[in-house]
Amino acid sequence: MEEKIVIRGARENNLKNIDLEIPRGKMVVFTGVSGSGKSTLAFDTIFAEGQRRYMESLSSYARQFLGQAQKPDVESIEGLSPAIAIDQKTTSNNPRSTVGTVTEIYDYLRLLYARIGVPYCPRCNKVIAKQSVDSIVDKVASHAAGSKIIIMSPVVRGEKGTFAKLFDELRKGGYARVSVDGDTRTLDEEIVLDKNKKHNISVVIDRLVLKEDLSKRLTESIETALKLSDGLVVVEVNSEKHLFSNKFACDTCGFAYEEISPRLFSFNSPFGACPHCSGLGFVTELDVDMVIGDKNKSLNEGALKVSGWNMDIGGISSMYFRALAKEYKFSLDTPIKDLPKNIMQILLYGNDGKQLSLHYDSKNFQGSYVGSFEGVINNLMRRYKESSSEMIKLTIGKYMKEHACEVCHGQRLSDAALSVRVGRLNIAELTALSIVHIKEYLSKLQLNATQMEIASPILKEINARLDFLTAVGLHYLTLNRMAGSLSGGEAQRIRLATQIGSGLVGVLYILDEPSIGLHQRDNAKLLDALQRLRDLGNTLIVVEHDEDTMRAADYIVDIGPRSGIHGGEVVAAGSIDDIKNSPNSITGKYLSGQRRIDVPAERRKPQKGWLSVTDARQNNLIINRVNLPLGVLTAITGVSGSGKSSLINEIVYPALFNRLNGGSEIEGKYKELLGFESLDKVINIDQSPIGKTPRSNPATYVGLFTLIRELFAATPEAKERGYNSGRFSFNVKGGRCEECDGDGTKKIEMYFLPDVYIPCSVCRGKRYNRETLQVKYKGKSISDVLDMTVEEALQFFANIPQIKNKIQTLFDVGLGYIKLGQSSTTLSGGEAQRVKLASELSRRSTGRTIYILDEPTTGLHSYDVDKLIMILQKLVELGNTVVVIEHNMDVIKVADYIIDLGPEGGDNGGKIVCKGTPEEVAQNKESFTGMFLKTYLK
Numbered sequence: 001m002e003e004k005i006v007i008r009g010a011r012e013n014n015l016k017n018i019d020l021e022i023p024r025g026k027m028v029v030f031t032g033v034s035g036s037g038k039s040t041l042a043f044d045t046i047f048a049e050g051q052r053r054y055m056e057s058l059s060s061y062a063r064q065f066l067g068q069a070q071k072p073d074v075e076s077i078e079g080l081s082p083a084i085a086i087d088q089k090t091t092s093n094n095p096r097s098t099v100g101t102v103t104e105i106y107d108y109l110r111l112l113y114a115r116i117g118v119p120y121c122p123r124c125n126k127v128i129a130k131q132s133v134d135s136i137v138d139k140v141a142s143h144a145a146g147s148k149i150i151i152m153s154p155v156v157r158g159e160k161g162t163f164a165k166l167f168d169e170l171r172k173g174g175y176a177r178v179s180v181d182g183d184t185r186t187l188d189e190e191i192v193l194d195k196n197k198k199h200n201i202s203v204v205i206d207r208l209v210l211k212e213d214l215s216k217r218l219t220e221s222i223e224t225a226l227k228l229s230d231g232l233v234v235v236e237v238n239s240e241k242h243l244f245s246n247k248f249a250c251d252t253c254g255f256a257y258e259e260i261s262p263r264l265f266s267f268n269s270p271f272g273a274c275p276h277c278s279g280l281g282f283v284t285e286l287d288v289d290m291v292i293g294d295k296n297k298s299l300n301e302g303a304l305k306v307s308g309w310n311m312d313i314g315g316i317s318s319m320y321f322r323a324l325a326k327e328y329k330f331s332l333d334t335p336i337k338d339l340p341k342n343i344m345q346i347l348l349y350g351n352d353g354k355q356l357s358l359h360y361d362s363k364n365f366q367g368s369y370v371g372s373f374e375g376v377i378n379n380l381m382r383r384y385k386e387s388s389s390e391m392i393k394l395t396i397g398k399y400m401k402e403h404a405c406e407v408c409h410g411q412r413l414s415d416a417a418l419s420v421r422v423g424r425l426n427i428a429e430l431t432a433l434s435i436v437h438i439k440e441y442l443s444k445l446q447l448n449a450t451q452m453e454i455a456s457p458i459l460k461e462i463n464a465r466l467d468f469l470t471a472v473g474l475h476y477l478t479l480n481r482m483a484g485s486l487s488g489g490e491a492q493r494i495r496l497a498t499q500i501g502s503g504l505v506g507v508l509y510i511l512d513e514p515s516i517g518l519h520q521r522d523n524a525k526l527l528d529a530l531q532r533l534r535d536l537g538n539t540l541i542v543v544e545h546d547e548d549t550m551r552a553a554d555y556i557v558d559i560g561p562r563s564g565i566h567g568g569e570v571v572a573a574g575s576i577d578d579i580k581n582s583p584n585s586i587t588g589k590y591l592s593g594q595r596r597i598d599v600p601a602e603r604r605k606p607q608k609g610w611l612s613v614t615d616a617r618q619n620n621l622i623i624n625r626v627n628l629p630l631g632v633l634t635a636i637t638g639v640s641g642s643g644k645s646s647l648i649n650e651i652v653y654p655a656l657f658n659r660l661n662g663g664s665e666i667e668g669k670y671k672e673l674l675g676f677e678s679l680d681k682v683i684n685i686d687q688s689p690i691g692k693t694p695r696s697n698p699a700t701y702v703g704l705f706t707l708i709r710e711l712f713a714a715t716p717e718a719k720e721r722g723y724n725s726g727r728f729s730f731n732v733k734g735g736r737c738e739e740c741d742g743d744g745t746k747k748i749e750m751y752f753l754p755d756v757y758i759p760c761s762v763c764r765g766k767r768y769n770r771e772t773l774q775v776k777y778k779g780k781s782i783s784d785v786l787d788m789t790v791e792e793a794l795q796f797f798a799n800i801p802q803i804k805n806k807i808q809t810l811f812d813v814g815l816g817y818i819k820l821g822q823s824s825t826t827l828s829g830g831e832a833q834r835v836k837l838a839s840e841l842s843r844r845s846t847g848r849t850i851y852i853l854d855e856p857t858t859g860l861h862s863y864d865v866d867k868l869i870m871i872l873q874k875l876v877e878l879g880n881t882v883v884v885i886e887h888n889m890d891v892i893k894v895a896d897y898i899i900d901l902g903p904e905g906g907d908n909g910g911k912i913v914c915k916g917t918p919e920e921v922a923q924n925k926e927s928f929t930g931m932f933l934k935t936y937l938k
Contacts, residue, residue, distance in 0.1 A: 003023065003024055003025075003079075004021045004022060004023055004024060004079055005021070005022040005024060005046070005077065005078070005079045005080060005081075005508070005539070006020075006021050006076075006077070006078040006079055007019065007020045007021070007022070007041075007045070007046070007074065007076075007077050008074070008075045008076045008077075008078075009074055009075030009076070010041060010045050010072075010073070010074045010075075011073040011074065012040050012041075012044045012045045012048075012072050012073045012074065013037065013040040013044060013568075014035075014037050014040065014564055014565060014567055014568035014817070015037050015040055015041060015045070015073075015568045016568040016569050018041065018568070018569070018570055019570075020041075020557065020570055020573065022539075022541070022555065022557070023539075023554065023555055024079060024081070024539045025534070025537065025538070025539055026534065026539060026540070026554035026555055027531065027534045027540045027542065027552070027553050027554050027555075028539070028540065028541050028542070028553060028554065028555045028556070028557065029542050029543075029544050029549060029550050029553040029555070029556045029557070030042050030541060030542070030543045030544070030557050030559060031543075031544060031545060031550060031556060031557070031558050031559070031579075031861070032558050032560040032567065032571070032586075032587060032861065033560055033561075033562055033563050033567070033586055033587075033861040033863045033864060034563055034814050034817070034830075034859060034860055034861050034863075035563030035564050035567060035814075035815070035816070035817030035818065036559040036560045036561075036562065036563050036567035036568070036817075036861075037559045037567050037568040037569075038543045038559050039512065039543055039828075040568075041557075041559060042510050042512075042541050042543050043085060043087070043510060043512070043543075044072060045072045045073075045074050045077075046077065046080070046083065046508075046510065046541065047083045047085045047510050048072045049071070049072050049074065049077050049080060050080055050081070050082065050083030050508065051083065052070070052071055052072075053080065054082065054083075070758060080508065081506055081507055081508040081539060082506075082507055082508065083507070083508040083509075083510060084499065084507055084508070084509050084510070085510045085511075086492055086495045086496055086499065086509060086510070086511045086512070086514070087492060087511075087512040093483075093484040094483070094484070095280055095282075095482060095484065096267070096268050096280065097482065097483040097484070098431075098479060098480055098481060098482055098483060099478065099479050099480070099481045099483060099486070100431050100479030100480060101268075101483075102483050102494060102498075103465055103479075103494060103497065103498060104465065104498075105462055105465045105466065105479055106431065106479060107262075108458055108461050108462045108465075109265070109427055109430065109431070109462065109479075110262040110263075110264075110265040110266060110427070111262050111458055112422060112455060112458045112459070112462070113262075113265050113422055113426075113427050114260055114261050114262045114264065114265065115454050115455065115458070116422060116447065116451045116454055116455050117260065117420040117421060117422050117427075118420065118421050118422070119248045119257055119260060119416075119419060119420045120419045120420070120421060121250035121253065121255050121419065122255065122415040122416065122418070122419040123250065123253045123255055124250055124253055124255075126250060128248045128249060128255075128257070129248070130245070130246060130247060130248060131245060131246055132246060133219060133222055133223055133226065133246060134219075136222055136233065136244040137215065137218055137222060139244070140218065140235050140237075140242075140244075141218070147209070147237050147238055148207070148208075148209050148237075148238065149207075149208060149209075149235055149236060149237050150204060150206070150207050150235070150236040151204075151206040151207075151208075151218070151221040151222060151225055151233065151235060152179055152202035152203065152204055152205060152225065152233070152234040152235075152236065153202060153203045153205055153224070153226075153228040153229040153232070153233060153234070154200070154201070154202045154229050154232050154233075154234055154243075155201055155202065155203055155228065155229055156199055156200060156201035157200055158198045158199075158200060159199065160195060160196060160197065160198050160199070161193070161195055161199070162192070162193045162195045163193060163199070163201060166201070167187060167191055170187055170203060171187050175187060175203050175204070175205075176188075176204070177204035178191070178202065178203055179201070179202040179203075179204060180193070180199065180200075180201055181199055181200055181201075182200075184204060202229075202234055203225075203228060203229075205221050205224050205225045205228070206218075206221035208221075222235075222244075226245075226246050230247075231245050231246055231247035231249060231256060232244070232247075232249055232256060233245070248260060257416055258416075260420065264414075264416060264417050264420070265413065265417050265420070265427050266279075267279030267280075267281070267412035267413055272413055272414055272416075272417045273412065273413065273414065274405060274407055274408035274411070274412055274413055274414055275407070275414065276406070276407035276408065277407065277408060277412070279412050279413070280405070280412065281404065281405055281408065281410040281411065281412040282402045282403060282404055282405055282410065283402070283403055283405055283406075284401070284402050284403075285381075285400060285401065285403055286377050286380055286381060286396075286399055286400050286401075287399060287400065287401040287664075288348060288377065290305070290398075290399045290400075290401070290664045291304060291305060291306050291309075291348075291376065291377065291380070292304060292305070292336055293305035294336075295335065295336045295337040296335050296336075296337060297335060297336065298331075298332060298333045298334055298335050298336065299321050299332045299336070300332045300333050301333075303335075303336045304376065305399070306376070306380060306396070309376050309379075316360070319358055319359065319360050320356075320358065320373050321347075322359070323356040323358050323359070323373075324346065324347065324351070324373060326357075327351075327354075327356055327357075328343055328346065330343050346375070347375065347376060348375050348376050348377045348378075349375040349377055349378055350372070350373055350374045350375030350378050351372060351373050352372075353372045354372055355370045355371065355372055356370065356371060356372065356373060357370060358370065358371055380396050380399070383396060384396045384397070384400075398664070399664075401666060402666075411426075411428035411429075412428065413427070413428055422445065423441070423444075423445050423446070425441070428480070430479075431478065431479035431480040432478055432480050433478060433479075434475065434476050434477065434478055434641075434905075434906035434907055435466050435469050435470060435474065435475050435476070435477055435479070436470065436475040436476070436906065437906075437907065438466060438479065439463065439466045439467075439470075442459060442462065442463065464501060465497070465498075465501055468497035468498070468500045468501045468529070469494070469497045470525075471497065471500070471525055471528060471529045471532070472493040472494075472496050472497045472500075472514075472525065472526055472529045473493065473518050473519075473522035473523075473525045473526055473640055474490060474493055474494065474497070474640075475641075475905065475906070476641025476642075476904070476905030476906030476909070477490070477641070477906075478906075487516070487517050487687075487855075488516060488517075488687065488828075488829050488858075489513070489514070489515070489516030489517030489518065489858075490517055492511070492512065492513075492514055492516070493518075493526070496511065496514060496529065496530075496533075497529070499533065500529060500532060500533055503536065504536070504538070505536050505537035505538060506537055506538065507538045507539075508538070508539045509533060509538055509539070509540050509541070510540075510541045510542075510543075511530075511540065511541070511542045511543065511544075512543050512828075513543060513544055513545065513546075513858070513859060514526060514530070514542065514544070514549075515544060515546040515548075515549055516855065516858050516859075517640060517855065517887070518640055518887060519637075519638070519639040519640055519887050519928065519929070520548070520887070520889070520928075520932040521639055521928045521931075521932070522639060522640055523546065523548050523549075524548075527548065527549065527552045530542065530549075530552075531552070534554075545859075545862065547590075550576060550579075550587075550591070551576055553576070555573070555574065555575070556572075556574065556575070556576060556578070556579050557570060557572075557573045558570070558571045558572045558573065558579050558582070558585050558587045558588070559571065560584075560585070560586060560587070561584050561585070561586060562586075563814075563817035564789050564816055564817030565789065565791070565792075565817075567817070571584050571585045571587075572584070572585045572587075572588065576591065579591060580592040586861070586863050587861070587862075590862040590863070595862075595863075597862065597865065597866050597869065597890040597893075597894065599893055599894065599918075599936075599937055600894055603896045603897075603917050603918075604631070604632045604633070604876070604896040605632075605896075606629030606630065606631065606632055606896075606897065607631060608629075608630035608631035608678060608879075608881070609630050609675050609678055610627040610628060610629055610630060610675050611627070611628040611629075611630055611652070611656075611673070611675045611676055611679075611850070611881075612625060612626070612627050612628070612672075612673070612674040612675050613625070613626050613628075613647070613651055613652060613655075613670050613672070613673055613674075614670065614671045614672045614674070615670055615671035615672070616646075616647060616651055616668075616669070616670045617669040617670065618643075618646045618647070618650050618651055618668030618669045618670065619643065619646040619650070619668075619910070620641075620643050620646065620906060620907060620909050620910035621646050621647060621651075621668075621669075621910040622910045622911055623647070623910070623911065623912055626647065626899065626912060627915075628652070628881075628883060628899070629881075629896070629897050630675070630678060630679070630850070630881045631879060631880075631881055632876060632881065632882075632896035632897055633872055633873065633876050633884070633894070633895050633896050633897070634881075634882070634884070634895060634896065634897045634898070634899065635884050635885075635886050635891060635895035635897070635898045635899075636648055636883065636884065636885045636886070636898075636899050636901070637886065637887070637892055637898055637899070637900045637901070637921075637929040638900055638901035638902045638909065638913070638928075638929065639902055639903075639904060639905050639909070639928055640905050641904075641905025641906050641909060642901040642902040642903075642904070642905050642909035642910065643901045643909050643910040643911075644885045644901055645854065646668065646910070647901070648852060648854070648883060648885055649684075649686075649852075649854060649885075650667075650668035651667065651668040651669075651670050652673075652852070652883070653665070653682060653684050654666060654667045654668070655676075656673070656676055656679070656682040656850065657682055657684070659673070659676055660676065660679055660680065660681050660682050661681055661682060678848065679848055679850050679881070680846050680848040680849060681846075681848075681849050681850075682849070682850045682851075682852065683840055683849060683850070683851050683852070684852045685833055685837050685840065685851060685852065685853045685856070686833060686853075686854050687829030687830060687832055687833045687854065687855070687858060688829075688832065689824050689825065689827070689832055690824045690827065690832050690835050690836065691825075693824075693825070694743055694745065694823040694824070694825050695730070695731060695742070695743065695823075696823070696825075697786070697819075697820065697821045697822055697823060697824055698790075698810060698815070698818060698819075698820060698821075698822060698824075698827075698838075699786065699820040699821055701824075701835055701836070701839055702806050702809070702810065702839045702842055703806065703839070704803065704806045704807065704820065705820075707802055707803050707806070708728075708782070708803065708820075709725040709726075709728040709729060709782070710725045711777060711800070711803070712725070712728045712775055712777055712782050713725040713727065713728065715775060715776070715777055717774070717776065718775050721771075721775070723735070723772075723775065727772060728768075728772065728775075728782045729742075730742030730743075730744075730767040730768060735768055735769060735771075735772035736767060736768055736769065736772075737760060737762055737763035737766070737767055737768055737769050738769070739760055739761070739762035739763065740760035740762070740763060740767070742767050742768075743760070743767070744759065744760055744763065744765045744766065744767040745758060745759055745760060745765065746758050746759075746760055746761075766781075766783040767783060767786070767821075768781070768782060768783055778796070780796070783821075785820065786819070786820050786821025787819055787820075787821060788819060788820055789816065789817055789818065789819055789820075790807055790810045790811050790815055790816045790817070790818055790819075791811060791816035791817070793807050793820055794807045794808060794811055794816075805842065806838075806842050807820075809838040809839075809841040810835070810838045812838070812841065812867070812871060813834040813835075813837050813838045813841070813867070813868065813871060814834060814860065814864040814867050814868065815831065815835065815838065818831065828858070828859050829858055829859070830855075830856070830857075830858035830859030830860060833853070833854075833856055833858065834856070834868075837853070837856070837871065841871065841875075845875070845878045845879075845880060847878050847879030847880060848879065848880070849880045849881070850880065850881040850882075851875055851880060851881070851882045851883070852883050852884075852885075853872075853882070853883070853884045853885070855885055855886055855887065855888075856868055856872075856884060856886070856891075857886065857888040857890075857891055862890065865888060865890050865891065866890075868891075869890070869891060869894055872884070872891075873894075876896075889933060889936040890936065892918065892929065892933060893918050893933060893936045895918060896917070897915070897916065897917065898914075898915065898916065898917070898918055898920075898921045898929070899912060899915045900912070900913045900914050900915065900921055900924075900927050900930070901913060902927070902928065902929075903926060903927075903928070913926050913927050913929075914926065914930065918933055918937060919937065921933060922934045922937055
């Protein structure tokens with residue numbers, strides 16, 4: 001095996017014919033300014049080539065299903081190991097996927113509960129145990145000696161029906177009597193049952209007086225009864241009934257477990273899932289408060305927000321409401337809040353089929369008929385379920401909310417599964433604990449010798465995986481947390497923990513900024529985990545800007561010197577000292593201290609009042625009151641899992657959005673929001689994609705593409721051909737390529753590998769048909785313009801202020817290297833966030849807006865963080881309020897005010913540790929943030 005990975009002639013994207021040698025078996029950091037080509041070299045060249053070679057190693061039969069992977073633009077790569085990419089893509093958006101399932105810990109917990117779990121009766125809360133036939137006979141014999149007893153086999157327990165077929169089968173089997181709802185009947189007579197009532201039916205197996213010489217007969221009778229009823233037998237002694245089971249069944253109420261196996265504890269299996277929510281833990285229902293827009297308004301004034309249920313003249317809704325008002329004696333001018341409860345019940349859920357006299361009067365039709373009213377909520381739910389129209393589903397879906405299932409209370413499982421316990425907890429209660437508390441709970445289990453022998457290998461696997469998650473700083477997560485709610489950094493570290501647990505050696509791991517979302521205190525744990533992966537005998541390529549990671553690396557490759565066309569070169573490679581001493585390395589200048597982000601000479605003081613939240617109790621929050629200053633830059637800090645996102649993203653943002661922007665977001669748990677009156681709107685600039693399809697791109701998002709299309713439509717060539725601006729859209733028929741529907745690519749599904757996109761064979765990735773591409777502006781087609789980088793476009797449209805100004809905002813946020821038409825699916829979370837920031841910067845500021853950003857430094861080099869800080873400061877200087885959730889100390893040190901949460905993550909977090917200026921926080925001995933901030937303030 002070669003000791004180096006040797007790359008020759010790498011020219012993918014902006015790479016400029018790079019030659020590079022990377023040591024194997026080491027931790028190598030790729031760094032450089034944003035857009036310099038780090039990810040292109042790591043993922044689009046090295047990993048892509050590794051993936052291609054893997055596919056070529058498969059048989060031709062397998063390859064026909066996978067398609068042909070495209071070779072990256074590189075002359076050769078030697079010494080390449082099997083490669084695994086661990087990027088920031090969210091693990092899964094499937095609501096059935098949880099931290100427990102993606103880490104496989106839940107699979108081992110299901111096995112643990114199936115093997116040593118103690119079943120309880122969900123009705124009686126009694127421990128249920130199996131009983132052998134001999135033990136049942138002994139119990140009956142000890143209590144019923146000399147008594148007249150009846151042995152019965154319960155075959156129907158609390159079910160509706162006539163059961164005629166059952167009675168026929170029993171007659172054929174030679175049985176003579178049955179007990180129907182407590183009455184003994186012979187099978188010689190016809191038995192007629194009320195099919196609408198629930199019945200209990202038992203087959204009478206034997207009647208005898210128990211004596212010593214009849215014990216054999218008793219055993220045979222009980223065996224027959226158990227076999228017939230699948231494990232249950234009823235013994236009646238002098239009219240008193242006793243229930244026994246040789247399976248897990250309650251001897252009081254008869255509740256029985258069909259089988260205690262791992263699938264019983266799977267919420268993805270019909271066998272274990274809650275029947276009401278099908279294992280999701282929540283149900284989606286219409287929210288009455290959202291359907292009723294303003295309770296102070298009457299029906300005549302348009303109290304109902306939902307389209308179709310307003311009082312339009314001649315509308316069907318007005319016909320129903322007039323008939324209801326006449327029948328139930330209420331006024332359509334009475335405010336909704338003043339209507340009696342029974343009237344509101346009828347309006348929302350119908351009048352139970354009672355007939356109304358309805359009169360319809362419009363320009364086209366007049367008439368009367370009789371009909372009932374199904375209710376606004378029932379009508380909307382029916383239309384939502386029955387309609388095949390996506391538009392109707394989307395319209396009605398706006399008024400729906402997710403609620404915890406009222407049957408399982410969000411625990412996802414059936415009563416039977418939730419009634420099995422290991423120790424004092426069922427499996428749902430255990431997975432609701434944080435990882436650190438699960439480990440503590442399992443370590444304190446009191447197990448007998450048999451249970452310990454069974455559980456030891458299972459617990460070993462569980463504990464190993466819990467340790468790996470703790471090692472990458474995820475000790476605060478709960479196993480029941482939905483995978484879709486994880487940040488990109490959390491999802492990446494989960495996959496990293498999984499890989500450490502796999503024990504693979506000789507693998508090339510490529511990671512994309514694993515430090516994202518980590519507080520400095522937890523960074524050391526992450527670095528230990530990376531080094532452990534390296535020490536197993538693997539090679540790590542880590543794309544990273546974090547200084548601690550660079551200092552821990554064995555080898556550093558600095559790509560640059562700048563972004564886009566000004567990057568794509570190896571500026572320096574070697575040890576950290578080699579990078580610091582390189583005259584052309586911007587990274588080296590920040591590492592050596594030649595360049596730095598300065599601490600402001602003066603902090604702004606809150607002069608516009610405060611935004612206050614009282615009694616915040618969302619997730620792990622325990623905050624009686626938190627005050628956010630208005631008109632300044634505030635940093636929300638704290639260790640991972642301390643409650644930052646719970647406070648800002650789940651309480652402050654939705655509460656402001658609903659009040660200021662007229663939204664209907666779900667608000668977290670809190671009592672009051674005060675002081676928002678001086679604000680006019682809230683803007684949340686998060687890291688979610690700017691679009692869900694490859695059609696979305698930066699140009700469309702910032703409103704630039706419309707202007708460009710109008711410009712092309714105004715050219716002489718377009719006017720001569722009669723083309724309007726719609727001709728230059730790749731989303732509609734006419735100008736787009738119909739072979740790929742304007743996508744420019746064809747997707748090849750790779751099944752167990754990531755999907756591969758190849759250029760369309762007709763338009764060759766240009767998205768448009770030949771006629772549209774013949775129209776040029778300054779020698780460039782519409783496709784050529786979309787293929788320009790932001791920096792190139794800035795020069796190209798320099799003389800058109802309206803277009804230039806929008807492009808300038810993209811450039812100002814450090815996105816000069818991305819292409820105007822770049823697919824949104826290829827943008828990182830940090831890049832998507834900066835596109836949104838650019839979109840907001842292109843709008844006119846009112847000076848009364850509050851901007852919320854969650855880790856905007858994601859994917860940014862110190863050089864670009866400097867630019868970002870200037871933009872945030874500019875927003876504040878215009879009178880706005882900026883709230884930033886951040887771990888980056890360069891951002892935290894320039895803030896005017898800090899609110900530090902903690903002290904720990906998960907159950908030990910959720911409190912305000914300290915607040916004030918960076919200098920004040922740095923002096924607080926309880927603050928982990930302050931501990932690291934001291935150094936940066938110096």
